[in-house]
Amino acid sequence: MTGTRVEVRGASKDIDGAVLLHPTSFAVDAGSCVVLRGPNGAGKTTALRLVAGLTSPSTGTVTLDGEPADERRSATREAVAALLGTPAGWRDLTLVDHLTLVDASWGRDPATCHERVLAALDEVGIGHLPDRFPHELSSGQTQLFHLALTLFRPARLLVLDEPEQRLDTDRRMLLAGLLRARRDAGTTILLACHDPAVTEAVADGVVDIDPEHR
Numbered sequence: 266m267t268g269t270r271v272e273v274r275g276a277s278k279d280i281d282g283a284v285l286l287h288p289t290s291f292a293v294d295a296g297s298c299v300v301l302r303g304p305n306g307a308g309k310t311t312a313l314r315l316v317a318g319l320t321s322p323s324t325g326t327v328t329l330d331g332e333p334a335d336e337r338r339s340a341t342r343e344a345v346a347a348l349l350g351t352p353a354g355w356r357d358l359t360l361v362d363h364l365t366l367v368d369a370s371w372g373r374d375p376a377t378c379h380e381r382v383l384a385a386l387d388e389v390g391i392g393h394l395p396d397r398f399p400h401e402l403s404s405g406q407t408q409l410f411h412l413a414l415t416l417f418r419p420a421r422l423l424v425l426d427e428p429e430q431r432l433d434t435d436r437r438m439l440l441a442g443l444l445r446a447r448r449d450a451g452t453t454i455l456l457a458c459h460d461p462a463v464t465e466a467v468a469d470g471v472v473d474i475d476p477e478h479r
Contacts, residue, residue: 268295268453269344269422271316271334275325278311286311288325291472295330295421298444298454300464303474309457310349310426312474316455317347317424329422346420348428352411354399360386360410361395367417385417390439404431416443423447425456429463441466 271293278286286308293299301309314320315327318334318341327334335341354363364382373381386392389409394402402410408431415423423444429437437460444467448454458464464471 267421268297268451269329270295270331271299271422271453271455272328272331273312273316273325274327276312276315276322276327277324278308278315278320279323286315286474287476289474290325293453293455293470295453296448296451297469298448298456298467299470299472300468301455301457301472301474302459302464304476307474307476309474313347313349313424313426313455313457316422317341317345317349319347319349344421345424346415346418346422347424348411348415349424349426352414356398356400359396359398360391360413363399363410363414364417367414371418382417385413388443389413389416390436405433405436408432409436412440412443416447421452423452423454423456425454427457427459429458429460434462437463438466 273289273291275288275290277288289312301312303309315322316334318336329341329344332340361382364385365378368378368381383392383395386395389412391406391409394406399407399410412428429440432440441463444454
């Protein structure tokens with residue numbers, strides 16, 4: 266699968282006079298991984314939301330393969346898989362049930378669905394918990410489940426906000442390996458990350474977002 270090229274040009278975001286992101290510019294080449302760094306409040310999450318098309322810039326432009334990033338556009342929804350906050354879920358559906366819904370929504374072969382779902386859970390290290398409900402998971406297991414939901418659907422661009430949070434060192438390295446594999450397969454990746462080891466393991470480039478001077 267060919268990755269999506271991301272271009273952010275002078276993009277800013279303010280709401281009622283509160284500046285969430287000062288004018289910022291960067292690009293992510295198709296099939297590469299770029300990490301956003303910066304202190305809390307610098308605007309990393311806002312930048313990710315702009316790229317995912319969840320909100321529009323107050324100034325500047327954000328494009329995916331030359332077209333505006335906008336979740337209302339089917340091209341954006343088809344291209345982007347994002348982990349920004351807590352994904353929607355259902356208390357009375359198991360982990361397997363959740364991933365089965367994702368699988369069905371993308372028109373995959375029902376005959377091999379269960380096999381794919383179990384493989385996806387195993388990939389992130391929670392293959393032994395298929396029949397758990399989300400509320401029965403530990404904090405770290407919950408983060409792995411959220412990663413599984415995000416990585417399971419087809420995407421040309423992954424947008425991830427601190428995916429390493431709540432994971433121990435071994436699981437963070439597992440995450441790094443999964444992201445490297447996706448990048449090497451052609452997927453473009455943009456993530457905010459505070460972990461130097463994860464950044465070193467996956468990043469082709471780093472963008473430092475300074476809350477004072479952008």
